[in-house]
Amino acid sequence: MQTVDASINKALSVENMATERLASIPWPLADRPFVIAEIGINHNGDLEVAKALIRAAKEAGCDAVKFQKRTIDIVYTPEVLAAPRQSPWGETQRAQKEGLEFGEAEYDAIDAYCRELGLAWFASAWDVPSQSFLAKYDLPYNKLASAMLTHRPLVEAVAAEGKLVFASTGMCTFEQIDSAVEILRAAACPFVLMHTVSTYPTPPADLNLMAIDTLRRRYGAPVGYSGHEASVEPSLVAAMLGAVAIERHITLDRTMYGSDQSASLEPNELKVLVSRLRDLREWLGDGEKRITPGEASVAEKLRYWSGDAT
Numbered sequence: 132m133q134t135v136d137a138s139i140n141k142a143l144s145v146e147n148m149a150t151e152r153l154a155s156i157p158w159p160l161a162d163r164p165f166v167i168a169e170i171g172i173n174h175n176g177d178l179e180v181a182k183a184l185i186r187a188a189k190e191a192g193c194d195a196v197k198f199q200k201r202t203i204d205i206v207y208t209p210e211v212l213a214a215p216r217q218s219p220w221g222e223t224q225r226a227q228k229e230g231l232e233f234g235e236a237e238y239d240a241i242d243a244y245c246r247e248l249g250l251a252w253f254a255s256a257w258d259v260p261s262q263s264f265l266a267k268y269d270l271p272y273n274k275l276a277s278a279m280l281t282h283r284p285l286v287e288a289v290a291a292e293g294k295l296v297f298a299s300t301g302m303c304t305f306e307q308i309d310s311a312v313e314i315l316r317a318a319a320c321p322f323v324l325m326h327t328v329s330t331y332p333t334p335p336a337d338l339n340l341m342a343i344d345t346l347r348r349r350y351g352a353p354v355g356y357s358g359h360e361a362s363v364e365p366s367l368v369a370a371m372l373g374a375v376a377i378e379r380h381i382t383l384d385r386t387m388y389g390s391d392q393s394a395s396l397e398p399n400e401l402k403v404l405v406s407r408l409r410d411l412r413e414w415l416g417d418g419e420k421r422i423t424p425g426e427a428s429v430a431e432k433l434r435y436w437s438g439d440a441t
């Protein structure tokens with residue numbers, strides 16, 4: 132847990148470097164961006180699936196796993212809950228939402244399991260009582276889901292905790308992001324703004340990764356990427372554009388039941404992502420133009436003419 136916190140602190144402390152060096156490639160972490168495996172609701176209400184996803188995230192080298200916590204009767208209206216919906220849990224929206232929701236017993240087990248594996252976990256609360264529920268676990272981070280960035284009481288509750296917040300910006304106008312940023316800054320709460328497009332999966336033409344730079348310029352804050360495409364590469368580009376955190380949904384199998392599964396990465400893909408994110412830093416180098424020791428001997432062989440050709 133210590134090393135994870137240290138890398139995030141490092142990312143935050145170099146935010147000015149990232150904004151000042153817009154002409155070059157900002158790279159806020161020495162090693163790679165902070166990687167969050169978003170389990171969300173991909174566990175389908177099954178604790179064993181949740182544990183398998185936690186294990187897979189740990190094995191892939193992720194820095195944290197994340198869940199979503201809702202109080203069903205607050206987040207959804209009675210009309211929505213009564214509406215018909217076929218699911219493995221029954222015939223109504225209520226049956227489906229309740230089937231997907233973990234309670235205290237499951238979160239106790241998740242907390243114990245993550246501690247045993249030495250992996251940080253946290254969750255996005257979708258209502259204020261859910262945020263209070265999470266307090267019991269003394270989690271290292273908070274998350275504001277895109278859908279909740281406009282929920283003023285929730286943003287205020289999260290800001291008041293003062294933990295590092297990953298704040299997603301899907302479906303949001305600048306004015307809506309401005310209001311949330313104002314609340315976070317007023318509470319002196321550190322945050323990473325996440326560029327997000329809230330479609331599942333997101334079509335390539337809608338990814339708009341350059342918005343990472345737009346957000347960083349406008350807010351002068353560290354920016355990350357919460358992606359919903361079914362591929363690895365856009366997250367690498369996000370990292371190239373200076374994303375300090377990458378959040379990707381994880382699934383055991385994209386064909387499983389659930390609205391987020393098709394917008395998720397499978398364990399082997401997440402492993403490739405973490406590994407390529409690490410490689411990327413090495414590939415970028417320091418930008419200084421030099422002849423490498425390996426090139427010097429190749430030059431001797433290939434430049435066989437005599438005299439000065441320049």
Ligand SMILES: C=C(OP(=O)(O)O)C(=O)O
Binds near residue numbers: 275301
């Ligand atoms: C939906 C969520 O996040 P995002 O908006 O980043 O997809 C969430 O964290 O619950």
